[in-house]
Amino acid sequence: MTSRVDAPTRREQILGEAARLFAERGFHGVGVDEIGAAVGISGPGLYRHFPGKDAMLAELLVGISERLLRGGRRRVEEAAGSAEQLLDSLLEGHIDFALDDRALITLQDRELDRLRDSDRKLVRQFQRQYVELWVGAVRAVYPALAEPSARASVHAVFGLLNSTPHLGRPGSLPGREAMAALLHRLARGAFSAAR
């Protein structure tokens, strides 16, 4: 039983560096030797922890989409109150994720096609359920909004929130908390204009 506050295990360390490298240079653009070097071991030593390079990507993508969905569902259950509160809670969770796990956000919509069919289907299924959860929350706040428009709006707002990775040098932008608040307002503004 591994404690949750321990230093990251070698496996987790590898996954973290792999995520960063994949996001920076693309799945095909990174060699196993580089991933190994990033954690201080070299090349084939990775195969003591993963059956192959594909498996690392798969574990990353399945992990993200599953975490997002679980977090969303938890918020749906906890938000017994108003529909507004649920939408704000979902926004808060997604924004935290976008700001703190930029590499994973990038991978999620960039390298999905490199997965084996079964893994890709699984990730797509998680993503779809997550989107539908949002669609429900948005329509609870804006009941006049038709479902196709709501779905398209949710996709678009995800694009807005996930745009964080593509940002320039840090100087010309707000800090982390200001950025979170700004993204929240932008997203709410977009939804409220969906009509």
Next chain:
Amino acid sequence: MTSRVDAPTRREQILGEAARLFAERGFHGVGVDEIGAAVGISGPGLYRHFPGKDAMLAELLVGISERLLRGGRRRVEEAAGSAEQLLDSLLEGHIDFALDDRALITLQDRELDRLRDSDRKLVRQFQRQYVELWVGAVRAVYPALAEPSARASVHAVFGLLNSTPHLGRPGSLPGREAMAALLHRLARGAFSAAR
């Protein structure tokens, strides 16, 4: 002098298919043989038209970013009227681009790092000027908005508009005109909430 309404030249044909393939499977995920096959010639025949695979990507990315900037500047000149009109015009242009050239949009922020240093610098320069042009337009409409917030908002709205490529099966979404109108409203709503 090539007429603008002629059938696409072989070069243009290659660029089009390369854009589609790069967007689908990533730059490193597509082989020159596939690009050749997509236009009916095979593999090394491409080298009669381009010095290498990198050159195709470079021409695509430089072309897009240059076109976007030129279109934006044209709209700035033409919009002698109100600031609102300019912002709407910029939105219209970018939305047309996002809806009609999805592959290029995808490439623009996904494969930029695969370029030679000089080409990447050029593309980044075009992109930066395009963003600054938008920042000016947004701040003309919302003068109270500080520049860093305006810049972050512009990036975020680009993410919103460019989210079109990541959409699901066509059935569950609005048609092209409805989608354009929806994106326009969402973007305006986001800006108006930036504060």
Next chain:
DNA sequence: CCCAAAGGTTAACGAGCGCTAACGACTCTG
């Protein structure tokens, strides 16, 4: 009519990549 330019073809090379094989050191545990 010739010949040069344009635009293809196939064969093959060299580099890089994912992965396996074979081996070694360290650390527990009975």
Next chain:
DNA sequence: CAGAGTCGTTAGCGCTCGTTAACCTTTGGG
């Protein structure tokens, strides 16, 4: 202290990929 399990190492295989070389066919102009 033996032996197994864990976690590394290096060498190298086989394949793919971008690119080059050498050659062929068509076409338009002097």
